Amino acid sequence: MKVSECAISVGDGIVTVKRKGTRRLTVARVLGTVDADGMEVLCLDRLVHNHYESEMDGWHVAGAVTTLLSRPIGPVPAKAH
Template sequence: MPKDSNVSVLVGEGVVTVKREGSNRAVLAKVLGKVEADGVEVLCLDRLVHESHEQQFGEWTLAGAVTTLLSRSLSPITGATA
């Protein structure tokens, strides 16, 4: 089983940057769409930014075969009821 790499995901205005520890390269992908539903945020990227064995980048869950879908739980909003 491959060792999980330390990967940082930076979400900017319409773009996502993925940087792997130990690499000088960063992968930049455009955000094609963003959906928030049932306390989950999903970003659809314009390219694949993860390897087939990778399932998680920190708080982000990874999916997709042609483009990467990043999903994460949204932080609870102050004053919201469960």
């Protein structure tokens, strides 16, 4: 699978995805959140990833109809430049 270069921003009930190299911004509503087994999972109302992508901006992505974003609970690791 592929890791995509993009920026994911989580706001109050929404998630935005800005992909590198484009002006397009994808916005999705958060349908719910789950904290289980040390993972934070956000359930979105639409697909924001492509079928070949497995990770976006530190989030693992999955889903066929809607996107599930997941990452370990805790401090967000600093990005390597």
